Amino acid sequence: MSEQTVIEAVRATLQSEMRRDDTVIVLGEDVGSRGGVFLATDGLIDEFGENRVIDMPLAESLICGVALGAAVNGMRPVAEIQFADFVWPAINQLVGEASKVRYGTNGVKTAPMTVRIPYGGGVRGGLYHSQSIEVLFSHTPGLSVVAPATPYDAKGLLATAIRTDDPVIVLEHKRTYRLVKGDVPDEDYTIPIGKAEIKRPGTDMTIVTYGLMLHYSLQAAEMAAANGIDVEVLDLRTLRPLDADAIAESASRTGKALIVQEDTPAVSISSEVAAIIGERCFFDLDGPITRLGPPELPPMPFSPIQEAAFMPSPEKILAAITKLSEI
Amino acid sequence: MLTTTNKPSDPTEQLSGTRLVELYQTMVLSRYLDERVWLLNRQGKAAIAASAQGHEATQVACIEATDPSKDHYLIYYRQFAAMMALGTTPEEMLRGFLAKEDDPMSGARQFPLHGAHPRVDLFNFSNVIATQLPQAAGVALADTLKGSDAVTIVFFGDGASSQGDTHEAMNFAGVHKLPVIFFCENNRYAISVPIEKQMGVESVASRAAGYGFPGVQVDGTDVVAVHEATKAAVERARAGDGPTLIEASVERLLPHTTDDDHTRYRSAEDIAQMANRDPIKILSELLKRRDLLTDDADAEIHAAAKKRVNVATDTVDAEPYPSVDTMFDHVVDSVGGNF
Numbered sequence: 053m054s055e056q057t058v059i060e061a062v063r064a065t066l067q068s069e070m071r072r073d074d075t076v077i078v079l080g081e082d083v084g085s086r087g088g089v090f091l092a093t094d095g096l097i098d099e100f101g102e103n104r105v106i107d108m109p110l111a112e113s114l115i116c117g118v119a120l121g122a123a124v125n126g127m128r129p130v131a132e133i134q135f136a137d138f139v140w141p142a143i144n145q146l147v148g149e150a151s152k153v154r155y156g157t158n159g160v161k162t163a164p165m166t167v168r169i170p171y172g173g174g175v176r177g178g179l180y181h182s183q184s185i186e187v188l189f190s191h192t193p194g195l196s197v198v199a200p201a202t203p204y205d206a207k208g209l210l211a212t213a214i215r216t217d218d219p220v221i222v223l224e225h226k227r228t229y230r231l232v233k234g235d236v237p238d239e240d241y242t243i244p245i246g247k248a249e250i251k252r253p254g255t256d257m258t259i260v261t262y263g264l265m266l267h268y269s270l271q272a273a274e275m276a277a278a279n280g281i282d283v284e285v286l287d288l289r290t291l292r293p294l295d296a297d298a299i300a301e302s303a304s305r306t307g308k309a310l311i312v313q314e315d316t317p318a319v320s321i322s323s324e325v326a327a328i329i330g331e332r333c334f335f336d337l338d339g340p341i342t343r344l345g346p347p348e349l350p351p352m353p354f355s356p357i358q359e360a361a362f363m364p365s366p367e368k369i370l371a372a373i374t375k376l377s378e379i
Numbered sequence: 380m381l382t383t384t385n386k387p388s389d390p391t392e393q394l395s396g397t398r399l400v401e402l403y404q405t406m407v408l409s410r411y412l413d414e415r416v417w418l419l420n421r422q423g424k425a426a427i428a429a430s431a432q433g434h435e436a437t438q439v440a441c442i443e444a445t446d447p448s449k450d451h452y453l454i455y456y457r458q459f460a461a462m463m464a465l466g467t468t469p470e471e472m473l474r475g476f477l478a479k480e481d482d483p484m485s486g487a488r489q490f491p492l493h494g495a496h497p498r499v500d501l502f503n504f505s506n507v508i509a510t511q512l513p514q515a516a517g518v519a520l521a522d523t524l525k526g527s528d529a530v531t532i533v534f535f536g537d538g539a540s541s542q543g544d545t546h547e548a549m550n551f552a553g554v555h556k557l558p559v560i561f562f563c564e565n566n567r568y569a570i571s572v573p574i575e576k577q578m579g580v581e582s583v584a585s586r587a588a589g590y591g592f593p594g595v596q597v598d599g600t601d602v603v604a605v606h607e608a609t610k611a612a613v614e615r616a617r618a619g620d621g622p623t624l625i626e627a628s629v630e631r632l633l634p635h636t637t638d639d640d641h642t643r644y645r646s647a648e649d650i651a652q653m654a655n656r657d658p659i660k661i662l663s664e665l666l667k668r669r670d671l672l673t674d675d676a677d678a679e680i681h682a683a684a685k686k687r688v689n690v691a692t693d694t695v696d697a698e699p700y701p702s703v704d705t706m707f708d709h710v711v712d713s714v715g716g717n718f
């Protein structure tokens with residue numbers, strides 16, 4: 053057991069998976085000597101060499117297309133997209149191609165590939181280093197999408213992703229990389245895809261969230277506790293498939309649901325979570341299903357004042373908790 | 380454009396006269412089956428077909444230069460004759476076109492010629508043009524990591540040469556000297572858009588210079604020439620010397636697909652002239668000039684092919700469609716199928 057940041061957990065997991073399985077390779081922009089712009093692959097080229105840690109040309113469609121081709125020919129590639137904002141050229145190879153390999157070949161071919169994508173804002177990234185891109189992938193049958201928010205979950209879910217015989221998108225919130233620390237066991241473990249986790253038990257209402265907003269929600273829950281409101285915080289961890297049972301169980305038990313996300317709300321993860329709660333918890337609710345997110349603007353302004361105004365914060369979440377608790 | 384001489388090369392040591400006759404038989408069988416599929420479309424039984432008529436010599440000769448026991452084939456939708464050359468039976472082909480339960484490529488989930496072959500490593504994941512090129516580079520990369528001497532051959536049309544994925548894949552293959560052959564079947568039309576509107580250079584092959592590997596132009600109606608060009612590329616790739624771009628000039632004798640009408644964009648003269656470049660006619664004449672085929676033997680080959688196609692049609696026409704419940708299979712291994 054040791055205390056690690058999220059980025060340290062990611063790096064250690066890549067290293068241990070590469071030691072464990074010779075077919076695991078890493079490819080992306082600047083993943084070699086540079087160690088990745090966030091240092092997720094720092095040192096890997098020294099241990100595993102440039103055959104298994106591949107500095108790719110600056111071409112995202114190529115990165116994902118090569119990963120897919122290598123995956124159907126016996127490798128377990130872990131592709132890194134440098135920033136989520138740059139993934140759009142690769143959507144064709146991921147949403148269009150990788151997601152349908154097993155289905156389109158009637159099970160003859162599989163694509164055991166992982167794509168790590170740093171996403172999210174609050175880092176002064178402006179319009180092109182801040183985006184939340186989860187919805188396009190989480191809308192796609194054939195893909196699994198995980199969004200670990202703690203070092204423990206980052207290790208367990210990345211290990212699962214690499215060992216899964218189908219494509220898995222791993223969304224890592226870049227603000228959590230060095231902000232969030234936690235204990236990580238030394239021994240090998242995995243976390244199943246599709247399982248949410250209650251990160252803070254409570255009785256008065258349920259917050260459903262993921263990513264950086266998990267940590268803001270936990271802070272808001274502590275502030276609410278001081279006001280006598282006992283908030284449960286459910287971390288989705290996986291965005292496809294959503295853990296509908298865990299969502300419904302918690303919302304039914306507390307009777308109130310607040311969904312918090314950093315992505316713009318229209319047609320998003322919070323829309324789907326709200327639908328699940330509406331369909332499965334209708335008679336158990338004693339308040340409206342409530343959503344908190346940023347305004348419907350292109351994410352997100354570079355100006356520090358506007359960025360702060362755009363991002364949900366513990367204070368904004370507390371205000372939503374308070375309002376919902378009064379209904 | 381490549382000058383078309385219609386003077387096909389003679390048999391060689393590597394491709395004997397006897398073997399040429401066998402390849403001719405495959406081409407004829409492919410042609411009859413291809414024609415049958417269009418008929419089945421007009422009968423309302425085959426929803427869609429893209430023809431390989433005019434491309435047969437190129438496809439059959441190219442496959443002949445590879446090793447199906449270990450090589451990888453990333454095809455596109457017009458590789459009808461290539462699939463036949465790799466041993467796909469007429470029944471298997473028809474199951475794809477008629478969307479029958481035992482379609483070996485995709486269980487009738489995909490268009491014909493899409494999915495993965497049950498016996499050789501031939502696959503075609505999608506209809507989206509040129510996506511297979513980066514994938515082919517990845518397949519070839521995996522072979523280099525595994526220490527395999529397998530070669531990856533990826534097919535595409537002249538239209539695909541305009542896609543960014545094509546550039547990205549060739550660039551990467553050049554950087555790593557990957558064992559991959561980029562095989563372009565240039566029939567001068569991307570549906571209706573002529574080659575002059577696709578590119579500002581004379582040939583697709585000339586672009587290879589920009590990636591640091593050879594680009595070769597070959598007459599795609601010349602079986603021996605295509606075989607030789609492919610053989611050289613295969614040997615180069617197996618030796619670890621890197622990729623080759625081959626551009627075979629062919630005719631698309633029919634419209635783009637059964638849903639197209641090429642009289643809307645091709646002149647009557649252009650369409651009429653194509654008949655002179657029919658690869659079956661060209662090879663038949665060569666074989667007869669070299670006393671490798673008699674008129675009687677040729678007639679027998681045609682009769683046998685027609686009979687074979689009739690038998691396959693009757694068989695597959697009577698087969699069932701897949702049941703609805705199978706459409707839920709093979710989304711992902713264990714999770715993710717349902718949101």
